[in-house]
Amino acid sequence: MADITAGMVKELREMTGAGMMDCKKALAATEGDMDKAVEFLREKGLAAATKKAGRIAAEGVVKTLLSDDHNAVVVEVNSETDFVAKNAEFNEFVDAVAAQAMNSNAADMDAFMQETWAADPSLTVEQALSSKVARIGEKLSIRRFEKVTGADLVVSYIHGDGKIGVLVEAATDVVNDDIKEALKNIAMQIAALHPQYVCDSEVPEEFKKHEIEIIKAQIANDPKVAGKPEKVIEGMIQGKLNKELKEICLNDQVYVKAEDGKQSVAAYLAQVGKANNAKLSVKKFVRFERGEGMEKKQENFAEEVAKQMAGN
Numbered sequence: 001m002a003d004i005t006a007g008m009v010k011e012l013r014e015m016t017g018a019g020m021m022d023c024k025k026a027l028a029a030t031e032g033d034m035d036k037a038v039e040f041l042r043e044k045g046l047a048a049a050t051k052k053a054g055r056i057a058a059e060g061v062v063k064t065l066l067s068d069d070h071n072a073v074v075v076e077v078n079s080e081t082d083f084v085a086k087n088a089e090f091n092e093f094v095d096a097v098a099a100q101a102m103n104s105n106a107a108d109m110d111a112f113m114q115e116t117w118a119a120d121p122s123l124t125v126e127q128a129l130s131s132k133v134a135r136i137g138e139k140l141s142i143r144r145f146e147k148v149t150g151a152d153l154v155v156s157y158i159h160g161d162g163k164i165g166v167l168v169e170a171a172t173d174v175v176n177d178d179i180k181e182a183l184k185n186i187a188m189q190i191a192a193l194h195p196q197y198v199c200d201s202e203v204p205e206e207f208k209k210h211e212i213e214i215i216k217a218q219i220a221n222d223p224k225v226a227g228k229p230e231k232v233i234e235g236m237i238q239g240k241l242n243k244e245l246k247e248i249c250l251n252d253q254v255y256v257k258a259e260d261g262k263q264s265v266a267a268y269l270a271q272v273g274k275a276n277n278a279k280l281s282v283k284k285f286v287r288f289e290r291g292e293g294m295e296k297k298q299e300n301f302a303e304e305v306a307k308q309m310a311g312n
Contacts, residue, residue, distance in 0.1 A: 002032030016041050043217035058141070058291035059085045061162030065098040072154045073102045074165045075145040076288050080138045085162070090140070093132050100125060101145040109144065146286045155180060157187035164191045167286040174278035182272040182280070185257060186250070186265060190287050195250040198282050199266075203245060215240045250282060 004027045012023040016038055023037070026044075030036035060078035077094045079085050096119050106112035113126040120128060125142070133140050148154050151169045158165050166187040172179055197203050215237050219225050225233065246252040251266035258268065265282075273280035 002027075004028055004032060008032065008034070012037055012041075039214070042214050044221055058143075058294045060141075060143075060290055061085055061091065061094055062158065062165035062288045062290050063094050063098050063162060064156035064158060064165050064167060065095075065102050066154060066156055067102065070151040070154050071102065072148045072151070072156060072167050072169075073098055073145055074156070074167050074286050074288050075101050076143045076165075076290060078141040078143050078291065078294075079136075080140075084136060084138050084140075087136065090132075090136060093140075096128075097125075097142055097145075101147065104145075104147075109142070112145070113142070144288070146288075148284065148286065151283070153179065153183065155183040155187055157184060157191055159188075159191045163290050165288045166190045168282060169284040170280060171283045172273075172278055172280045174276050174280070176276060178272060178276050179278060179280060182269065183282075185255075186269070186282060187285075189253065189256050189265065190250065190285050192256065193253055194287065194289075195253060195285075196248045197250065198285065199251045200245050200249050203249065208241065208245075211241055211244060212237060250285065 004024060008027055009020060009023045012027060012034060013020055022041060026037040026040040030040055058078040059080060059082045060076065062074065062076045064072060064074045066072045075094065075098045077097055079090060084090050100118050104112055104115060106115060113124065115125050117123040117125050117128040123131065129140060129142055148167050148169045152172045153170045153175050155168050156166065168183050168187045168190065170183050219233060219236060251264065253265050254261065255263050255265050255268040269280050
């Protein structure tokens with residue numbers, strides 16, 4: 001049986017909102033597998049979160065770049081420390097990475113790293129990165145980028161000094177300040193509420209089937225539901241699934257600035273479109289969160305300083 005540490009229990013508790021003892025039992029039952037422990041708690045109806053939280057780890061920044069012809073790119077470049085992430089030289093390098101990515105035709109990061117570095121054609125992107133590592137004295141990583149090209153309109157939003165970057169691509173036959181403001185509002189919503197899809201038609205059937213199995217397990221563990229007719233139970237399952245889909249699909253989310261607290265994002269965009277005689281909708285969005293899904297190295301600052309002093 002795997003050793004269950006206090007750190008593992010704390011991490012699971014932060015991810016799910018479940019009680020400490022429930023987290024400990026879940027980890028014991030799943031032999032320390034964090035993902036399975038989350039599923040275990042959800043099946044028991046003990047997890048407050050409706051989806052697994054990404055473990056935010058690496059430092060660095062997320063930046064966006066837009067062109068006049070409605071192309072855009074969002075990039076994430078990581079550093080080991082927040083100190084370097086705020087460094088002017090590091091940020092100038094990230095700006096250059098964004099410019100490189102905007103003009104890149106690379107199909108993946110491996111191909112991107114082998115491209116000629118636009119700022120110095122004697123280097124590849126990988127060599128430019130290595131050179132910057134040598135200058136700054138800290139491990140750096142160009143983690144990812146994503147582009148939007150040929151859009152009717154694209155807007156960007158950066159939250160928290162580069163913690164989150166969002167691109168929103170709109171389908172619209174009118175481009176004016178009101179439309180741009182509306183899409184900026186939607187970009188801020190995406191940053192805050194982290195939808196996964198634009199609408200429910202984009203949600204994979206495999207995802208729905210998996211969630212239905214989780215919901216069935218939750219209901220099976222609820223004594224209040226015992227003995228209810230199958231038709232009632234099926235209705236409960238569909239109702240719970242629909243509620244979850246509204247949380248992860250942008251168009252169905254409640255618009256955060258809605259005065260009545262009920263208006264959906266789709267309804268808000270329809271309202272703005274009507275006011276501007278425009279056909280307006282979100283076609284696509286991209287959301288990068290710094291360090292999302294990466295393990296963060298736990299460091300004791302005092303110990304680190306002591307190590308450095310001992311080495312001198």
